[in-house]
Amino acid sequence: MSSRRQGNATRKLVAYGVAGAVAVTAMGPVAVAAPRAAGAVADGAGRSAGSSLQSRFADAAKEFKVPQSVLMAVSYRQTRWEDHGGKPSTSGAYNVMGLTRVTPADLERPGDQERLAHLDMSGDPAVMKRFDARRALAAAAPGVDTGDPRLHTLDAAARLVGKPVDAVREDAGQSVRAGAALLAQYQRAATGSLPTDPGAWYPAVARFSQATDAKGADLFARRVFDSVRSGESRVTAGGQRLTLPADRTVEPLKAAPTAPSGSAAPAPECPAGLACDFQPADPNNYNVANRPDNGFDIRQIVIHDTETSYQNAVNTFQNPTSSASAHYIVKDDGSLVTQLVATKDESYHAGNKTVNMHALGVEHVGFAMKAGSWYGEPLYESSAALVKYLADRFGIPLDREHIIGHDEVPGPLDAYVAGQHWDPGPFWDWNHYMSLLGADAGDTGQPLTAGQVVKVVPPFSPQTTTYLDPATKVRATFDEPVNFGYLYTSPSADGAPPADPYLGSQLATEGPNWADKVVAGGQYVVADRQDDWTAIWYGGQKAWFYNPDGRYTAVVDPAAPVVLKARGTGPVPVYGRSYPEDSAYAGTGVPVQGSNSASLTKYSIPADQAYVAAGAPVAGDYYFGGTKLGTLVKGAQTFYPIRYNHRIAWVKAADVEQITPAGPSCPWGKVPGMFAHSTQNWWWTAHPAAR
Numbered sequence: 001m002s003s004r005r006q007g008n009a010t011r012k013l014v015a016y017g018v019a020g021a022v023a024v025t026a027m028g029p030v031a032v033a034a035p036r037a038a039g040a041v042a043d044g045a046g047r048s049a050g051s052s053l054q055s056r057f058a059d060a061a062k063e064f065k066v067p068q069s070v071l072m073a074v075s076y077r078q079t080r081w082e083d084h085g086g087k088p089s090t091s092g093a094y095n096v097m098g099l100t101r102v103t104p105a106d107l108e109r110p111g112d113q114e115r116l117a118h119l120d121m122s123g124d125p126a127v128m129k130r131f132d133a134r135r136a137l138a139a140a141a142p143g144v145d146t147g148d149p150r151l152h153t154l155d156a157a158a159r160l161v162g163k164p165v166d167a168v169r170e171d172a173g174q175s176v177r178a179g180a181a182l183l184a185q186y187q188r189a190a191t192g193s194l195p196t197d198p199g200a201w202y203p204a205v206a207r208f209s210q211a212t213d214a215k216g217a218d219l220f221a222r223r224v225f226d227s228v229r230s231g232e233s234r235v236t237a238g239g240q241r242l243t244l245p246a247d248r249t250v251e252p253l254k255a256a257p258t259a260p261s262g263s264a265a266p267a268p269e270c271p272a273g274l275a276c277d278f279q280p281a282d283p284n285n286y287n288v289a290n291r292p293d294n295g296f297d298i299r300q301i302v303i304h305d306t307e308t309s310y311q312n313a314v315n316t317f318q319n320p321t322s323s324a325s326a327h328y329i330v331k332d333d334g335s336l337v338t339q340l341v342a343t344k345d346e347s348y349h350a351g352n353k354t355v356n357m358h359a360l361g362v363e364h365v366g367f368a369m370k371a372g373s374w375y376g377e378p379l380y381e382s383s384a385a386l387v388k389y390l391a392d393r394f395g396i397p398l399d400r401e402h403i404i405g406h407d408e409v410p411g412p413l414d415a416y417v418a419g420q421h422w423d424p425g426p427f428w429d430w431n432h433y434m435s436l437l438g439a440d441a442g443d444t445g446q447p448l449t450a451g452q453v454v455k456v457v458p459p460f461s462p463q464t465t466t467y468l469d470p471a472t473k474v475r476a477t478f479d480e481p482v483n484f485g486y487l488y489t490s491p492s493a494d495g496a497p498p499a500d501p502y503l504g505s506q507l508a509t510e511g512p513n514w515a516d517k518v519v520a521g522g523q524y525v526v527a528d529r530q531d532d533w534t535a536i537w538y539g540g541q542k543a544w545f546y547n548p549d550g551r552y553t554a555v556v557d558p559a560a561p562v563v564l565k566a567r568g569t570g571p572v573p574v575y576g577r578s579y580p581e582d583s584a585y586a587g588t589g590v591p592v593q594g595s596n597s598a599s600l601t602k603y604s605i606p607a608d609q610a611y612v613a614a615g616a617p618v619a620g621d622y623y624f625g626g627t628k629l630g631t632l633v634k635g636a637q638t639f640y641p642i643r644y645n646h647r648i649a650w651v652k653a654a655d656v657e658q659i660t661p662a663g664p665s666c667p668w669g670k671v672p673g674m675f676a677h678s679t680q681n682w683w684w685t686a687h688p689a690a691r
Contacts, residue, residue: 053081053096053240056173060180066187067198071180072244073227074208077220080234080377081242086170087480089374090305090366090427091332092151094169097179098376099154100210101165104146117421118307118316121324123353123412123577125594126624128323136321150210157182183208198228202252209335209378215275216335218254220378222273225252237461237481268339271389274382276337281317285325287346287625296623296632298343298394299615300359301387302350304406305366305423313363314338324348325361328386332365334378337386343394346625350409351420354577354650357623360390364424373427373480380429384436391437398439400430400455400521401614401643407514410647412576414601417502420647422512426482429460430520442554448534451662452526453561453612454553456518456536456545458485466509477509484517485552487543491533498543500645501602514646518545522643523556525563525610525661537609539645540571558663562613564605564640564656571606572655573599574644580620580635588633590624603644605651610659614641617653 057075061068075081078098088094092102120131149156157178158168168178183204187194190203202221209220231246270276292298306313310331317325317340326349329338341347349361364383366375387403396402405424411417435441442455463486465478486508488495497508500515508516518524524536534547547553566572576599585592605611620635638653 053172053176053236054242056176057242060176063177064180064184065194066180066183067196067201069228069244069247069250070198070201070205070224071176071183072242073224073232074183074205075176075179076227076232076244077223077377081236081240083172083175083236083238084374087374089376091376093376094154095175096172097157097175099157099168099175099178099182100151101154101169102146102151106146119322119324121351122348123351123356127348131323132321136319136323139319139321153182153210154178160185197253198247199225199251199253202254205252206254210333211275211335213275213336216331216333219273219275219335219382220333221252221254223378223381225250266342268337269343270337270339271385274337274385274389275335276339278339279314279318281325281340281347282320282322283627284320285317285322285348286341287623288627288629289344289346289623289625290629291344291346292394294632295634296357298358298360299396299618300355300402300404301390301396302355302359302361302404302406302409303383303424303428304349304361304363304421305425305428306363307423310338310365313365314340326363327360329363329365330379330383330386332376332379334376334380334382337382343390346623350406351416352409352412352577353622354412354579355409357621360394362386366424373425375424375428380433380436384433388437398434398437400434401523401612401641401648403434403437404648405519408519408647410576410600410644410649411502413595413598414502417576417600417602418504422514426465426484426511426517427480428483429481430483431457431460434521442556444551444554446550446553446555446664448526448529448547448550448553448555449662449664450526450528451610453523453556453558453563453661454526454534454536455521455523455556456485456553458483458518458520458545458552460520464509465511466507467511468507484519485545487516487518487538487545489541489543491530491535491544493546495544498538498541500539515539516543517646518543519646522646523561523612524643525612527609537611540604540606540609555664556661558661561661562640563610563659563661564613564642564651565610565659566605566607567655567657569607571604572651574603574605575639575650575652576600578618578620578639578641578650579622580633581637584620584633584635588624588631590622590631590633593622600649603649605656611642611644614643614648
């Protein structure tokens with residue numbers, strides 16, 4: 001649901017909804033080298049080497065009589081002990097305890113152009129021509145109540161410890177003290193005492209979540225006590241080594257659950273243990289269908305962010321004029337997952353009819369890009385629980401060709417390519433998210449050969465990214481952990497960045513400029529290798545990225561992927577959707593769609609390049625739906641989805657042929673240490689055919 005292209009980034013802080021949980025850690029020890037890349041995580045206030053933060057937890061636990069295991073587990077489940085340099089999360093939370101502060105000055109009032117970018121998401125010309133922008137804007141949801149106490153836990157905690165707000169916001173040690181004081185206050189309010197038994201602190205932990213209902217609060221508390229019982233240990237991005245010893249004797253002492261109130265809403269399709277409800281979207285905002293019956297299958301799950309508050313997103317999807325919806329919304333604090341459209345139905349979420357027909361859309365309360373933007377750990381955890389359930393239920397592979405961002409959905413026709421969305425944005429930690437899904441990162445650091453298929457896995461570490469606000473013409477610069485590596489047209493950080501024919505002139509560092517960024521998890525065919533640089537076939541070009549000793553790639557088993565090249569000696573067209581041929585509509589009562597067989601005319605696959613299929617070949621199809629069960633038109637021609645550039649695209653199966661990817665490049669396998677580099681060079685030089 002995020003802005004269509006560049007309409008949502010230069011905010012000092014934009015925080016909506018109830019913010020009670022934050023965090024994801026910067027992963028990976030080294031940034032992908034580039035002149036635009038920050039070399040290391042900048043030290044934030046209160047951050048120092050070793051394990052001083054561990055002692056801060058011990059001191060605060062003693063000072064405020066909070067069990068240290070509870071205090072550390074709350075922080076871990078909020079932020080994984082990361083301070084993020086004192087910068088805000090997507091929900092206005094700060095530092096290692098995830099305490100919140102949102103004021104009216106922090107909120108941007110989006111203009112009409114940005115608000116419209118969240119609407120009209122059917123991707124279907126037959127639906128889009130009925131969209132009334134004036135009516136949709138007139139029915140827009142109201143703003144955010146920044147007076148909500150749940151958006152000011154940092155202010156409340158700062159008062160408890162007698163420190164200025166800025167000190168608690170910026171200093172990790174003061175954040176720990178303030179969080180401990182707030183936990184103690186919650187516990188006294190609930191029980192009148194500060195017990196030594198960690199399990200007796202269930203009421204304080206549940207309230208610390210800031211969830212709006214008992215089920216959501218219980219979900220957070222269960223995760224916290226899971227960490228108390230199992231233990232946690234990690235090294236933070238700032239070099240802090242922390243350990244929470246396991247204590248399996250702890251049993252949380254919670255009150256008996258209250259009986260749920262009666263509701264006429266359908267039961268949500270959710271995994272057991274996840275707090276879910278169902279708030280139906282307006283029927284005008286989706287197509288009634290019967291997926292996955294009769295060959296109308298579900299193939300992908302698309303990750304979005306809302307660019308607005310939870311309630312505003314629900315209101316938008318329930319507004320009959322918005323022509324937008326999603327199957328699910330995950331709240332920013334992870335306390336609730338709301339279903340709005342049944343999985344059997346086609347939601348209007350991706351702005352691409354083919355994707356909408358065969359995908360599930362999962363919105364997350366958050367923002368694609370702004371200073372200090374990072375997503376909370378409870379949000380990641382609740383989202384991963386939902387996506388694992390859906391993937392298992394519908395047989396969706398847990399890889400990045402099937403679990404994709406909205407930024408990986410192509411524009412269906414030429415006119416829509418440049419305007420396609422780019423949420424969840426560069427600050428969504430795909431490495432961490434896929435690990436929560438149980439996906440194997442693969443064996444990195446292997447020697448590479450042209451023709452191999454690799455999964456690109458850049459570390460989630462700081463790199464310079466910029467954003468130009470189209471309204472104010474003000475450029476913001478960020479040095480935050482990002483999920484991509486920069487690309488070049490030659491094996492050098494001084495090389496020119498690749499360009500995309502649809503994007504026009506943009507800075508290489510622009511966040512929405514996907515022409516020169518390879519995002520974590522995508523699979524590509526190796527085109528070349530030179531010293532510390534690897535080239536892949538990317539959007540019809542040879543694109544290079546820094547990859548010393550194969551550190552940022554994992555070689556894919558050559559028996560697993562399907563690799564495609566052009567059939568014949570000329571380039572073949574690339575498509576932004578997979579519609580059936582014109583003749584397939586005959587006798588169905590469904591009109592042939594406008595530009596039905598049009599390709600993306602500025603894209604193609606040259607004869608000497610190869611691309612990885614992002615799934616099995618599928619028949620072209622089009623669903624003519626509405627508020628009642630519609631008609632599915634299926635054609636005889638088939639398409640392969642492929643990973644073309646940063647986005648997915650399609651090629652006709654008749655235009656391509658399958659080739660066998662290259663196997664291991666070194667007969668001895670991976671050689672560790674300093675000898676790996678020299679051995680790889682020897683093998684590369686001695687076997688030019690491997691190129």
